[in-house]
Amino acid sequence: MSRAFVFPGQGSQAVGMGTDLSQAFAAAREVFQEVDESLKQNLSKLMREGPESDLVLTENAQPALMAVSMAVVAVLEKEGGRPLASLASHVAGHSLGEYSALAAAGALKIADAARLLKLRGQSMQKAVPVGEGAMAALLGIELEPAQEACKEAAQGEVVAVANDNGGGQVVVSGHKAAVERAIEAAKARGCKRGMLLPVSAPFHCRLMQPAADAMARALETVPLATPRVPLIANVLAAEITEPGAIKQRLVEQVTGLVRWRESVQYMKSQGVETLAECGAGKVLSGLVRRIDKDMNGLALNTPADIEAFLKTA
Incomplete structure (x- = not known):
């Protein structure tokens, strides 16, 4: 297997995100409905219609980005009839995208990922007063x-x-x-x-310690399974599969350095040639060749992207 699935972080959100997937695929609609129900919030409407000022709020942007990523994965698996493990050898996500990666690999339920990311966003925002x-x-x-x-x-x-x-x-x-x-x-x-x-806040530095503490408490209450393919953890830039260790790295990630360049290089060392970005935007697929010119980046965020991918996967 020469392909890994990667999942975007904050900054890739935009009003209208996921709308074309929802219109084209029942599997995507089911994901958005599950996220809405888990949060007791009509997040899918906010994603479709805005306002942008609400969508960009950290507590909304984080679960919204995960929802679109999981909609892509659901379509790949249900429309393509292929489990993720047959499509990718590894998963990795940039910051909040690590939760998307874990959900995609079956380690975390979508509803739990949505609730954790809502809390993560709220906790990060509260950790440092606006403007400081x-x-x-x-x-x-x-x-x-x-x-x-x-x-x-x-x-x-x-x-x-x-x-x-x-x-x-x-x-x-x-x-x-x-x-x-x-x-x-x-x-x-x-x-x-x-x-x-x-x-709205200074992410991934020690000012976020209150948010890390909140996530440690929350993760204790959430079941985490062994991912179907290895996760490349942000703070390790190496693969990890043991649920307890994954939870620890998710806590460390709130204040720690996102080692994305090294993560991509690690995946290459494991034989990965293509990174397929599942979800909103094209940030990660755009970075690939800047990190290593011998690797390829592929964005999967529209029905056409997905259909083309399934023909060749």
């Missing part, structure tokens, strides 16, 4: 110089690398002033551009 934290994308810089820039910029505050996305794209997170200082420190180390991101 920030995140910034640094372009044209690699992990180590970005980490050095963060050390220089901290000055008693928190700032750290949150995402190592690969292809010279690194995201930093922390106190707003420290993040702004890190942008300047990174430019002195060759960063071509640094820009603040339109996010």
Whole structure:
């Protein structure tokens, strides 16, 4: 098997997401209905119609992105008549996408994933008062110089690398002033551009510890099975299958570095040649060749994408 399924994180949401899947496939409609019922919220209507100001709220965006990813997987399995394990050798997800990956691999029920992500979003938002934290994308810089820039910029505050996305794209997170200082420190180390991101909280840094604690408590109450194919964990950049260890990594992930570049490189070392991105947007499939020019990225987010994929899978 030379293919892995990967699942997008926050930022890929958009009004209208999943609408074409819902119109084309009963399997997708069933997923959206299950998520709505689990949350006691008409999230699918918000996804279809907006307003965008509500959809981008972390507590809505996270379960919405998982819902679209799981709709794609449900269509692949039911329309194609192929279980996920026959289509992919590994799964991985960027940040919240790790929950989508676990649900796709049968380790987590869709309803449980939706409730966990709702709580995750709420807890992340509550962890830091609005305006105190920030995140910034640094372009044209690699992990180590970005980490050095963060050390220089901290000055008693928190700032750290949150995402190592690969292809010279690194995201930093922390106190707003420290993040702004890190942008300047990174430019002195060759960063071509640094820009603040339109996010509501500083994800994947130690300011998120209250959210990590909330997720640890929540995960204790949720059953987790062994995934049907190995998960490449964000904080390990290596595969993991034992349910207790997966829960621990999900907690660590809230404050930890998303090691996406290394995760992709690990999958290549295991024989993976193509990453198929299941869900909204094309962020991860777009990053693949920037990380490794010998690998391919494929986006599966429309009925046409899925039908074309099933003809060749």
